[in-house]
Amino acid sequence: MSAYPPLLFAGVRVEHVADDWTSVRVALRVRFWNRNHNGAAFGGTLFSMTDPFFGLMAQGQLGNGYRVWNTTAGIEFLAPGRGIVTTTMELTRAQVDEIRQTTRDGGKSITAHAATIHDSDGKIVARATQDLYVRKARTDAGARAAAR
Numbered sequence: 001m002s003a004y005p006p007l008l009f010a011g012v013r014v015e016h017v018a019d020d021w022t023s024v025r026v027a028l029r030v031r032f033w034n035r036n037h038n039g040a041a042f043g044g045t046l047f048s049m050t051d052p053f054f055g056l057m058a059q060g061q062l063g064n065g066y067r068v069w070n071t072t073a074g075i076e077f078l079a080p081g082r083g084i085v086t087t088t089m090e091l092t093r094a095q096v097d098e099i100r101q102t103t104r105d106g107g108k109s110i111t112a113h114a115a116t117i118h119d120s121d122g123k124i125v126a127r128a129t130q131d132l133y134v135r136k137a138r139t140d141a142g143a144r145a146a147a148r
């Protein structure tokens with residue numbers, strides 16, 4: 001997953017993905033190509049540490065019968081990120097079960113998720129948030145019926 005170009009070229013490294021897709025840990029070593037004019041991690045790079053992962057964890061747990069999208073996202077920068085910064089994101093089975101329950105009859109689910117990015121001393125560098133939109137995937141027959 002670290003070889004995915006938007007992550008690779010930003011310097012974001014996926015350190016661990018739980019076998020059951022309930023957690024992902026990523027790290028960023030701040031280097032000359034991903035730092036800002038003050039020598040701290042570029043804000044967009046910090047955000048990219050979290051951007052795809054809640055959706056990937058949801059898709060990994062739900063399977064192919066669902067469509068998962070990020071609908072809104074934000075980041076709050078709290079301190080300069082220098083050296084190595086990390087975050088661990090979690091999406092519990094209980095949260096995914098709630099998404100399944102909400103979408104069971106064709107409805108949509110929108111859930112809020114947050115990640116905290118820390119430096120190597122444990123200081124909070126940033127908090128990122130995003131909302132996930134989940135709906136069951138339409139079958140070919142369902143798509144044709146909806147188009148009529």
